[in-house]
Amino acid sequence: MTEPTVTALARAARAASRALALSDGTTRDAFLQRLADELDARRVAILAANAEDVARARAGGMGKALLDRLTLTPARLAGIAADVRQVATLPDPLGERFDARQLDLIALEKRRVPLGVIGVIYEARPNVTVDCAALCIKSGNAAVLRGSADTLASNRALLAAVHAALTAVGLPTEAVGLIDSPDRAEVEAMLGLNELIDLIIPRGGAALHQRCRQQSRIPVITGGIGICHLYAAASVDLDRALPLIDNAKTQRPSVCNALDTVLADRRIAAGLLPALVERLAAKGVSFRANPAALAIVGSHPAVQPAGPEDFDTEWLGLTLGLKIVDGVEDAIAHIQQHSTGHSDGILSADAAEAAAFLHAIDSAAVYVNASTRFTDGSQFGLGAEIAVSTQRIHARGPMALEALTSYKWVVRGDYAVRP
């Protein structure tokens, strides 16, 4: 049996990761600048390759939303290059020394180091190829990338730019490998390479995350699934709640931090829900309401009774659940039962009530008086993100450069022996 391609790629990436770990930040930033330049210079070739992918996908019957994700335009490619230049401006996450302490016999500190080799498995989004290469190299990691078969021509063209930039700055091209085969067995093989790959980041839907979790011998960052709640408490500012809920629901309904359910306190439900339904229905939102909410807004044509699964559904579109609850404890109980632990919030003027909510709700991001749409590396001021983790090991919430690092303990003594 021939060795799977991914094993050779991962072994080469492991070797390259040693050089990367020892490289300085200036070289890694020079790579990023050069990569952005290469993307600009290779615009025609990259767009032509992408047009091949798009034509093939369209002929194969790919749906409109996926086709849109697959498509590169001159503006989108320029945006990708701009993002790479922005990553170059971020502080070097490596080498930082922290948690220093002087003990009787030894001096201790932690020093930030790369994770090593990161495996990324994603779908028909060519921008992910560049994003991941940029974030991994910036943080001193090698990467093994597995895009979708639908994106192969685009990814090869983008990888050529990555390799040209690596070569230009004297870093090994093996630092970024692309699994260049549509064979699904390559993914299975990849998930078993725990000696060569340190972390698997799936970027895609629930099925991909589930498959990685089931099959992988390598730690997996799962996330990106958000059933998100906002609880409008009795003291909510009704006028300001409307644009906030609107933002959380409609600014970009297809993403994981978009709002799925509004929990309205019974005391303000009659003040909030009719105006909310009016405002959001005008933007095309339809509603699934529990019986009590239905009693208030059930006559509106956009509102229908909530079915048994509705409060456990991530809508990823213009649907919103409405439920009336009896106070903060009831809201907390609903969220604890139905949340995926991504982003949940309270709208309240009562500091004690907000504190109780923050204490009880254990989601990656917990909000007071802000839209759930802020859960994002860039909105959190982290500069960039490679994933949003909803698991609890290693990193939680938006994962930026620091989440792609580990640390080593540095111990100094004066010929110290353990007593």
Added chain:
Amino acid sequence: MTEPTVTALARAARAASRALALSDGTTRDAFLQRLADELDARRVAILAANAEDVARARAGGMGKALLDRLTLTPARLAGIAADVRQVATLPDPLGERFDARQLDLIALEKRRVPLGVIGVIYEARPNVTVDCAALCIKSGNAAVLRGSADTLASNRALLAAVHAALTAVGLPTEAVGLIDSPDRAEVEAMLGLNELIDLIIPRGGAALHQRCRQQSRIPVITGGIGICHLYAAASVDLDRALPLIDNAKTQRPSVCNALDTVLADRRIAAGLLPALVERLAAKGVSFRANPAALAIVGSHPAVQPAGPEDFDTEWLGLTLGLKIVDGVEDAIAHIQQHSTGHSDGILSADAAEAAAFLHAIDSAAVYVNASTRFTDGSQFGLGAEIAVSTQRIHARGPMALEALTSYKWVVRGDYAVRP
């Protein structure tokens, strides 16, 4: 098919973990004090149960070293209780707020929270049952414990003390569950419960770690395997190096941070090795030397030529590899090839050389002029440890209370909407 015991235990632990996450530090410390008292009060019953285990194990032909690990004595039990009281004095790892930042529209901070449910799989060491219960509850986590069948009577007696202490302070007894069946299928079932258990910590030999890594759908902390090196550089202080190497090798040879290989710089080898062999051979150490080292100390009866596997062996006993190297680069190359990434060090008076070594060697703990035996939660001033991680995700090196936590992002705005 009946549900495996572990599934019911883990589901109950998951429910209990919610109560623990909301409990205050005073209650958790009261649990620890009470647990220590219960261990004292139940001394006769616990020792009797342990004597049953020991008699059964001895009749079954258990080896001397394992029998020793299995055996509790009044002094050891008192030591376990003292350790529990010491954990009670450590700061509460929960609730800490960190990484606070004010952005234009939102204020951000991270708040430390428990991981949730920790699964621990260990061998015939009853002290681990108490250690893990203490560290997990202190950090607000529930625990599902799987000891060895050989320890079942001891573990049941210890668990009774844990449950009595939980009840006494009003915490749910389901917070600490013990898989009370010798059936190996329970372990397999446990490793598949990724919805109920957040982290698996194996405490045992390489085979156990390997099996967990292979079968688990839950993140696994692997570690505890140490092929540890000390490089004696040209500028080493020979007089002070001898007691240091002695300490690293002989203070407790059976553990993972004990020294396995000395790399002697060619320039000082003739000054170091004869005295080292003399000193350590008197303590029963035997040596495996590469040809160049053999040329210096080969006539000593305790020295034999190193075989092909010897520099890749964790000795866990009174054997020491000796190799002569040509300077720091050669030492680094040897360590990069043979180390398990646990604890490696340099003995040198040359700051630049030491800095190069610290930069290049990427082990969980990297040493300058200190014994590798310091790699330990207590020696690092962390108070206690649940494992020593040699993997790179989540935590590396000695894992103390903070390594049993995650965090949530707390976001506050004034009805902030994402632009």
